[in-house]
Amino acid sequence: MNNQSIKLLSDFIAIESVSTDKSRYREILKAVDFLKKMISKLGFEVDIYQIKDSSPLIVAKRIISPNLKTIGIYAHYDVQPEDPVDKWDSPPFKLDIRGGKIYGRGVADDKGHIIQILTAIDRSIKNKKLSNNIVLVFEGEEENKGANFELFVGQAKKDLETVDVFYIFDMGMKAKNIPQIFYGLRGIITGELKIKIGKTDLHSGIYGNRVMNPAQIIAELLAKIKNGETNEIKIPEFYSTVKKISQKERDLLSEFISDDETEKKNAGIKKFIGDFLSSKVLPSFEVNGIVSGYTGQGAKTIIPSEATLKFSIRLVPNQISQEIKKITEDFIRRNLPKGVDYVLEISDGGDPFYTDFENHFAKKTAEILSDVFKNKTYFNRSGGSIAAAEVLQRLFKKPIILTGFTLPDENIHAPNENIDEEMFYKGIVSLEKIISQ
Ligand SMILES: [Zn+2]
Structure with a gap:
């Protein structure tokens, strides 16, 4: 564990920032402190948005010049509860690396992405490659209904309005070394x-x-x-x-048709009623x-x-x-x-999210990902929901790109949550290129 980014991830994972657990509210504040220190060191101006005992939203900006492009980056620092604890093969809040996988609560969802982002920024600054303004948005209530997200980003409007494109790093890859970008959520x-x-x-x-x-x-x-x-x-x-899907979109999503028999086995069921598109569209x-x-x-x-x-x-x-x-x-x-x-x-719930998958930033990002992972980048829609995507789109009307470097079998929200070591490092390389595009 001599690697700097792994050390940081290990320290971050050790903080038990479970947002649904009131008794661990101190841990939430500890995570905010941890991030605040790191982000300030990178030359960002950090603002914290908070009411009563809510998990704070961190908004940080590093503006080189108002004339330059501004890249917005979203991720969340809160995690799911670790139970059932006895199903973990190593303690959930202690980073463990075995067989090319990094284990710990939050490594995939979503602390790994945060460390990848901050490492990429650090390296880009050191290499004098960072030529864009960056605005970071780190949420602490994603796993707890995100009740105040809209309020807080509304308060941070002045900083967020300047963003040209938002990246949401809270999604995963299609498979190892096969990147994907999501353009729709339910x-x-x-x-x-x-x-x-x-x-x-x-x-x-x-x-x-x-x-x-x-x-x-x-x-x-x-x-x-x-x-x-x-x-x-x-x-x-x-x-x-x-919304009806166009033939073009149907073709795009048809690339995700996998073999029903394998999927049945994975899900542990005997029969599918709807086709694979039905949970997406x-x-x-x-x-x-x-x-x-x-x-x-x-x-x-x-x-x-x-x-x-x-x-x-x-x-x-x-x-x-x-x-x-x-x-x-x-x-x-x-x-x-x-x-x-x-x-x-x-409940009042959240609206679906949909963005144009042919915008310039999406195309450029796909090129970068394909270049790093040496594979085609797929465009996908998810049956899941991320409130932040819809809120950022509705409030700021800028392109939003959802992607990330986790793999489908990494036990998100479950015991033995993990990430792939190689994807972790390649993710950092991708991020360096994304923030300096
Ligand atoms: Zn998440």
């Missing part, structure tokens, strides 16, 4: 429905046929919301604004959990008094989360029977 809203028919569970012999069953109500509601055979959502107007409604009644050992002949449903909806360009929230809410209310009490809560 938006997301989540919801919870609690149904109550009475005060307590009832005897199914005495009350069967006489009362409604909340679990049944949820089952019938779900059947009205979605066709389980096709996954088609049946809420009226749900698809009315969905179509919205989806999924039940995330249902709780009701008795599921313990043996029989217990009750009619449950309540049932809870949790669901999430992924949105695609040009759906608007507020509109989808409203029609879903109305649909559920209209389709619940009279005579039950219920509480329905749907």
Whole structure:
């Protein structure tokens, strides 16, 4: 571990900046301190945006001249909780290198990228190659709903307005040495429905046929919301604004078709319903959990008094989360029977993200990545959601490039999170070229 960037990564990983864990708020502040010191040393002016006990947003600028291009770089310094700890082969907050892989919570998502970025900046300054202005945006609430991101970047508007292109380094490669750039993400809203028919569970012999069953109500509601055979959502107007994909885009994304049999094996399932494009370009409604009644050992002949449903909806360009929230809410209310009490809560959520994949910066970045990794750079859309991309685009209307140097099998959010050593170093080389383009 004599390498400077590995040493830095090791120190950074040792900070347990889990943003969802209030008891580790000091660790969040420690991570901010750590970054502030490093970034200041590189000649940046650092601003911290914070309210109450939120995880601060770091915005730092290094302006050589207002006449030069300004490159914006986003990443996040908070990490997911480490549990289940006993599934880790080495302690989660202690960097470990074995078999060409670097292990530790946050190495892939997203601290590795931050160290790569800062190392690349350091080297470019030392080599006198850095000819652009740089603005860094490091978030601390990405794994915790990002509740204040929009507020904070709004406050940092003066600095962020000057940015010509934003890079979001929180994504991964198609495969080892095969880079990719994402130009689309889905938006997301989540919801919870609690149904109550009475005060307590009832005897199914005495009350069967006489009362409604909340679990049944949820089952019938779900059947009205979605066709389980096709996954088609049946809420009226749900698809009315969905952006159709052009043939050009279909061709581009078709390069990602992989063999269904391998994918089935990877996912551990027997059958796919939709084709591979359906999770990228179509919205989806999924039940995330249902709780009701008795599921313990043996029989217990009750009619449950309540049932809870949790669901999430992924949105695609040009759906608007507020509109989808409203029609879903109305649909559920209209389709619940009279005579039950219920509480329905749907989050405000985040809108989908889509950017022109033929812009000059995207093309240039693809060239740089291909040059470093000696492979074609793929353009892709992800079924996942990163709120920061949509917010930065909406507020600043500049090209946004989502990419990164992690690999698909690196256990993000799971035990034994890791990155590939070789990709880590090549990522730094790519970043040097990106910031000096
Ligand atoms: Zn992340």
